[in-house]
Amino acid sequence: MKSFIILPLMIMLGIILLTGPKASADAGMTQDSLIYCSEKNISHMNPQRHPISSMASSISFAVYDRLLSIDPQTKSTRSSIGTLEKIYQNDTVYVFNIAKDISFQSNQFFTPTRKLNAEDVAFSFDRMINKDNPFYRPIEDFPYISHMDIVNNLISVKAVGPYKVEFKVKQPTNLLQPFLATDNSVILSKEYADTIIKKNLPIDTIDHYAIGSGPYQLNTFVRGRYAKLKKFYDYHGPKPQVQNLILTNSYRANKLLYKLFTGECHIISNPTASQMSFLQKVPEDFNILQKNTINGTFIIYNTKKPYLSTGALRRTLSSMFSLEELNSTVFFDQGHYIVELFDEKPANFLKIQNNSPSPATGSSSIDDVEKELLGENVSKPLVHERSDKFVNQFNEDIPEYAIPKKEIPEPGYELFAHVLTRDEYLEAYETLKQQEIEITIFQSNVISNTAHSKIAQFLKSNFEKKGIKARIKTYRTNQGQNRLKKGLFDIAIVNVYSDSESLIYQMISCRKNNRRRSSLNSNISYTGNYTGWCNDTLENMYEDLSYLDKNDPDAIRLQKYIMNILVNEMPVYPLIYNINLFVAMEYIKGLEPTPYGGVSFINAYIEKNRGTDK
Template sequence: MNACFRLLLTCAGLLGLTACSQPQHDNTIRQWGFIYCGQDTPWTFNPQLTDGGHTADSLAAQVFDRLLQLDPISHLPQPALASSWSVSEDGLEYTFTLRKDVRFQQTANFAPSRHFNAEDVVFSFKRVIDPKHPYHSVSGGHYPWFESQSFGQLIDSIDSLDTSTVRFTLTRPDNAFLSTLSSSYAAIHSAEYADQLLREGHPDYIDTKPVGTGPFYLAEYHPHDLIRLKRNAFYWRGAPFMNQVVFDISSRGTGSLAKLLNHECDVLSSPVASQLPVIKNNPDFELIAQTAMNVAFLAINNNIPALQDVRVRQALNLAINRENLLDSVYYGTGTKAKTLLPPMSWAHDAHLTDVNYDPDTAMALLKEAGYSNNLHLILAVPMEPRPYNPSPRKTAELIQADLRAVGVDVTLLLQDRPLRPGSVAQKGIDLTLTGWVADNGDPDNFLRPLLSCSAKQAGLNVANWCNLQFDNLLELASRTTKLDQRMDYYQYAQGILRDEVPIIPLAHGIHYQIHHKSLHGLHLSPFGTRSFSNVYRSE
């Protein structure tokens, strides 16, 4: 290994990638890998345990593969670890044929003795749904994204028919099932590694020192400093071009844009919208954009007595000036949200009228509800920029000013990182500024995990809202085989959200990414996940 390159890596490990002098000038170093800025510090490396809104998608996509993957254009499931599948006529049995000769990663903790097979698929999903499984309670036993989907109630059995065939039997038809298996949360783990960890007495390592079949394996982790992934030379799609990827997760020193301009980072994900003009005029960098399946919204805690009054929720909705948000936060790059579903979703109800900014009506509703100049709310604000919200703090300050204008006093609770679902701290919050990046192209992926009664039980429904009519519409939509009926059910559901206002949709953002012009193959996905296996340097 080049001596200067070793020096860079040593500095990165010790100083969070901020103290090495001008590594950008050594082209030998740059051909070995790249440094990625814009990923926050994960609290787990297992996407099964994450809540959906803040999972480390870019990271998970490098370590893990799924049975299926989504086509970025059609949004339809495509083969991945499963080479093909069939569905029974009643829609209850899904049989998958698995790829052969797929190897799990070899790491400092694990050397696989066999290839990926059906045993690994059964292990990966039974851990999630079976409370008696030896790994179910490891790392807390909470799988919020799957719980919000009622995944455990959906699966009747998972069976290994032979080493290369797996059958899922459902309790009811579900049109979104294949899309669910395509999401980043449906990661496939090694059952052999899990058995080894049980024998060694360290079952938690499966989540902190993961092993998957993806293009890169976790080689090094320094909390709040860096995550280093190294090339999986035996990756089944072909070895990645880059030897390693380093995620800069440090919060010390200069900001991400400055690091990019100083060539301390090669890639910057989700830049603040106001930074875009700086990059557009810089010939050293390339700016790429992807219309994403996302939404920024304000979740209203329906457990709070004052917020249980629909008039109060409607008043908050009317008091927010969305056009001002688009101008001041998105700088013309976003679109106003009428509903949770973005315009590119096939179930988006384009006939819904815009919510007009109407502070006078908002004040009248508050007065009618008995909250004229005497409503005090706490708004939780995660500070990390996201594709759906490039500047959360500024967004929150504008909302604070809008609500103050109608007599609602709002205190901002700024968070370096979002609260975990169902946490004690989260329960004292009145409003939460948050959002969602879809995991797949099915409308159910927005509505069910964010607002269903199951999602409320799982803690992922930050609005703490449960409406049986809304849930029934989602259930009907998941069972019917007729697309026009599904469309009707989802549009009725959007109408309920419009009337009841459990959340306030704000905007749909565009996902931007900036990278050095020498890097190629850094494609974006509308679902926030993409592999770095085809990334290479031209200089």
């Protein structure tokens, strides 16, 4: 399979080595224009209407401002155009001061008559919660907050002075400021909204014909294809050096790379694993920049299905394939194991404590699998490997505030390493053999779908080698989303675009609004719990974890506790993650990653005296 993918890339490599990518790129290059090509679709010019993605983040930093921002190094919130003044009334009222002398852009419908003020900030978030707001939309239309509880907790957002805005919440929360700092939480113009109403324009005008206060303003937008931006000369911050910016997307992975070499793109986002292997052969021609987020691939199980209803059933099915083989076959050994984010070794995640870590290829009968799993000692119990260090240390010095609120058993052997006995395993295996497991993937125009198809084929092959029938079903995004919501699936392959801290939580949260309001977006970025499984104890642990620094020893112990529960129950199976990257021609300088995986062009420039000789 690898040879069929690598061959055309090697042909391209030969052409480039002879002609050089600069020659073709220079043909379409001007000193005042940049073209950014992403695998993500441009459905709206308002990031509020996007899921968290590289494209939404890039639009946000090009066209808009945010009240707060995320420090890319510490991940803590910091001031942007707003500064927190005070929190009062038992931590339920937040007051922010707004920076002055910030100008809005203009377009064919609107010319601003005033500067940005508190009314604009209040309007931007009021439309999410106030049904009387003419621009109100249901929460499902703001995909980036579908996995957050904050909007359901917001009572009101209002201006309490010309440059002072107040957020009131029902209950104290640590989520408000991170929510306001999310790349998608942009500030809109209320005066523009009023003009849209006055001119009787469609309400969606505000989301398609963008008006912001960022360094670039919209010139042309063709939905689903491209956006042309131009320098905004009244921007309140450092002026961008590049005059024109074009944001576009490509439906095909190979076409994205091809455009990089022909000069139709100067920067591309998230090349595939095979493309990265290829690009590394000509490293002097490119800048490869790492983003601050990761793209994780998971299997989710429908725990409401009788044949997937227990941890033993799900663990047994998961033991039918090897993560290492998956990485080699599908990701060309370019992927990273998600369990390594939590200090777990891939081989130990489902390791059985004997000499045979998994069923050998070709087993088809209970007796064969039993013999290969248990060796000569068929009475030996099957146990996944546990972290003894964590078990022994968990309760020694963990602070009281970090102890789960629900009563739970003492964290000992039973909790951390449930024994999967011989009878449990064989019973689970016999149950699975009686079923045909449906593997759900989603039809999409994004690169990750190619990997999903290969993963599905890999799983099907491995299941069938163990005597478990399987079939692959591909659904359109909306149809697949509805099937997941209704529980009409067995297992599904999904992507999570996130930082490591929230990578798993959003898929197993107990919060009702998380399940009800979550949706798979057009880019298959998974942000909800469709497994039918959640755990109050785990929910409380994640709550306590949110108050701790990720490097705090207590946080590390809590994370270990969480991982052991997930290994026992296995509502989701973590596969492979890739660091989100973008690749630019080597003469494009000054690009910076944004907190949520996009690229900021504010300091970007094109090296003038680059020449053509190496």
